[in-house]
Amino acid sequence: MRSMSKTSAATETKSATTPIRGEVGPTMMGSEILVAALEREGVDTIFAYPGGASMEIHQALTRCKKIRTILPRHEQGGVFAAEGYARASGRVGVCMATSGPGATNLVTGIADAYMDSVPLVAITGQVHQLMIGKSAFQETDMFGLTLPIVKHSYLVTDINDVARIVKEAFHIAQTGRPGPVVIDVPKNIQQQRAQPVFLKAANLRGYHPNPRASEIELNEIIGLIEKSERPVLYVGGGIITSGASPELRQFVEATRIPVATTLMGCGSFPETHPLSLKWLGMHGSAYANWAVSEADLLLAFGVRFDDRVTGKVDKFCEHGAIVHIDIDASELNKNRRVHLPIISDIKYALAQLAQLVKARPIRKQFTPWHERIAAWKAKAPLRYRVTDEVLKSQHVREHMGGDAHQVIMPQEVVELLCELTRGEAIITTGVGQHQMWAGQFYQYSTPRQLLTSAGLGSMGFGFPAALGAKAAFPDRQVVDIDGDGSFLMNVQELATAHIENIAAKAVILNNQHLGMVVQWEDRFYAGNRGHTYLGDPENAKQIYPDFVAIAKGFNVKCERVMFRKDLRAAMQRMLETPEPYLLDVITPYTEHVIPFIPAGKSVAEMIWEP
Numbered sequence: 001m002r003s004m005s006k007t008s009a010a011t012e013t014k015s016a017t018t019p020i021r022g023e024v025g026p027t028m029m030g031s032e033i034l035v036a037a038l039e040r041e042g043v044d045t046i047f048a049y050p051g052g053a054s055m056e057i058h059q060a061l062t063r064c065k066k067i068r069t070i071l072p073r074h075e076q077g078g079v080f081a082a083e084g085y086a087r088a089s090g091r092v093g094v095c096m097a098t099s100g101p102g103a104t105n106l107v108t109g110i111a112d113a114y115m116d117s118v119p120l121v122a123i124t125g126q127v128h129q130l131m132i133g134k135s136a137f138q139e140t141d142m143f144g145l146t147l148p149i150v151k152h153s154y155l156v157t158d159i160n161d162v163a164r165i166v167k168e169a170f171h172i173a174q175t176g177r178p179g180p181v182v183i184d185v186p187k188n189i190q191q192q193r194a195q196p197v198f199l200k201a202a203n204l205r206g207y208h209p210n211p212r213a214s215e216i217e218l219n220e221i222i223g224l225i226e227k228s229e230r231p232v233l234y235v236g237g238g239i240i241t242s243g244a245s246p247e248l249r250q251f252v253e254a255t256r257i258p259v260a261t262t263l264m265g266c267g268s269f270p271e272t273h274p275l276s277l278k279w280l281g282m283h284g285s286a287y288a289n290w291a292v293s294e295a296d297l298l299l300a301f302g303v304r305f306d307d308r309v310t311g312k313v314d315k316f317c318e319h320g321a322i323v324h325i326d327i328d329a330s331e332l333n334k335n336r337r338v339h340l341p342i343i344s345d346i347k348y349a350l351a352q353l354a355q356l357v358k359a360r361p362i363r364k365q366f367t368p369w370h371e372r373i374a375a376w377k378a379k380a381p382l383r384y385r386v387t388d389e390v391l392k393s394q395h396v397r398e399h400m401g402g403d404a405h406q407v408i409m410p411q412e413v414v415e416l417l418c419e420l421t422r423g424e425a426i427i428t429t430g431v432g433q434h435q436m437w438a439g440q441f442y443q444y445s446t447p448r449q450l451l452t453s454a455g456l457g458s459m460g461f462g463f464p465a466a467l468g469a470k471a472a473f474p475d476r477q478v479v480d481i482d483g484d485g486s487f488l489m490n491v492q493e494l495a496t497a498h499i500e501n502i503a504a505k506a507v508i509l510n511n512q513h514l515g516m517v518v519q520w521e522d523r524f525y526a527g528n529r530g531h532t533y534l535g536d537p538e539n540a541k542q543i544y545p546d547f548v549a550i551a552k553g554f555n556v557k558c559e560r561v562m563f564r565k566d567l568r569a570a571m572q573r574m575l576e577t578p579e580p581y582l583l584d585v586i587t588p589y590t591e592h593v594i595p596f597i598p599a600g601k602s603v604a605e606m607i608w609e610p
């Protein structure tokens with residue numbers, strides 16, 4: 001489904017069925033056609049960093065009243081912000097960069113959007129067409145470079161294609177399984193003039209993004225549920241993407257099947273619901289992992305059997321029948337051979353299933369199964385304790401003057417944030433231990449509430465993503481729960497927050513370490529530190545870097561909290577301030593994320609006692 005654009009637009013494009021009419025615009029520059037086409041897609045925000053090969057488009061943006069252009073301070077910040085915007089709103093996120101280094105700086109974000117199926121349009125400037133292939137200044141083959149990490153891509157070769165390509169790019173990015181689309185626009189095309197034709201709809205032969213399960217397949221699922229004693233739902237990002245949360249809830253309440261989500265699926269089913277098992281996998285709840293491992297029927301809906309979920313894949317739900325519904329046929333039988341693979345939009349399938357069980361209720365109550373799960377929940381809730389290791393840690397000795405009872409555990413920071421925001425904030429994260437605690441100790445009750453780089457695991461995602469989410473929802477509380485390492489990777493976006501008045505907040509769980517790597521060092525490398533300390537080895541007593549001083553340089557408010565007694569008031573101040581705000585919470589580095597299923601192992605080897 002990847003091709004370069006070759007053909008010219010006509011005033012009327014014929015399709016097999018109905019002709020799709022277009023609207024002819026006045027003669028404009030290519031850059032203006034591009035911007036006008038973005039306006040027609042309803043774009044209200046673009047995260048764009050200029051350069052020689054894209055400044056023409058920036059010039060056109062200055063004349064555009066409908067689109068807010070936000071200048072990130074690094075293209076990676078821009079693409080993550082566009083992702084934050086898209087993940088929070090469900091609309092297409094749009095970012096732009098110049099050719100060469102600007103474009104390559106987008107690559108991590110494009111890969112991130114690809115892995116997590118985020119609708120994204122990434123526009124890049126390209127050198128003059130006559131210079132392509134000549135190692136021109138700032139020439140990079142963006143089309144080739146991104147080929148394995150896009151849903152589709154275009155190198156524009158004719159100004160008459162610009163409007164149609166934008167129409168198609170948005171259609172492809174947001175339909176079916178969403179994903180990133182790259183549009184690479186040579187500078188000469190931006191500067192040429194032509195009369196555009198704005199098509200009303202994209203017309204892509206062979207692209208049918210809305211497959212639907214058959215009645216036979218759906219009835220087969222009902223039959224399997226009726227036969228089963230220990231069913232579990234394993235649901236993921238697909239539920240959120242397709243907007244199927246209401247249908248999921250109806251189906252669950254009618255069948256009483258317990259629900260484990262993936263990290264991407266957090267909030268697709270309210271975690272406060274008695275049938276919620278929270279999320280499963282490497283650091284998921286022990287009871288979700290036990291339930292899946294004992295299940296005799298696993299309904300895998302809108303998920304992709306990621307290795308962080310399955311562990312040793314052939315041991316995953318070893319004895320159960322597995323039904324896998326996904327909109328993307330290439331996911332079926334990819335990581336795990338299943339008993340009933342079904343290609344379908346999950347919203348449609350769940351709505352039909354909910355209808356079927358309403359018309360012919362499932363007789364079984366699954367009471368013994370619910371009792372077993374309740375016992376597991378009682379035995380191994382998500383919890384933490386202040387261990388001796390923490391009390392005697394270097395952190396307590398060197399930073400807290402030995403006042404061990406005032407130590408702040410990272411998990412309680414997340415719990416407190418959940419309490420003070422009534423579980424209603426949009427949360428973004430970096431990657432590491434703090435990300436897992438943000439997933440474990442905040443209770444998500446609505447879709448699009450937890451925005452996290454799950455598939456790619458890109459450090460540096462959290463703060464720019466929070467800016468994007470806040471740009472989409474200025475009236476909601478948006479908080480980045482970040483790590484000291486991850487935050488530093490896009491620290492320059494503090495400038496974007498201040499200059500653009502984007503009042504996103506960040507709480508840094510500052511353990512002075514690359515905590516997640518430290519955890520693996522402790523478990524598998526006898527605690528030998530392989531470049532995982534982020535502080536200043538010459539002066540370990542000092543908290544390094546000084547985020548308070550850094551934030552001051554950006555004119556962003558920041559407070560550091562070291563003692564437990566100061567945490568609540570400081571967090572309240574942060575939440576009440578209508579400006580960007582950084583809370584640097586110093587936490588011990590000795591803490592491990594529990595539960596933990598070591599990579600490639602099975603549930604039997606899960607470490608679950610803190």
Ligand SMILES: Cc1ncc(C[n+]2csc(CCOP(=O)(O)OP(=O)(O)O)c2C)c(N)n1
Nearest residue numbers: 432433434457459483484485486514515516
């Ligand atoms: C861009 C990038 N580089 C490296 C890694 C590998 N990595 C995963 S977690 C982690 C540690 C993150 O440290 P920090 O942000 O301080 O979070 P913590 O684990 O301490 O909470 C590292 C280095 C990554 N995920 N992304």
Ligand SMILES: [Mg+2]
Nearest residue numbers: 483484513515
């Ligand atoms: Mg850290």
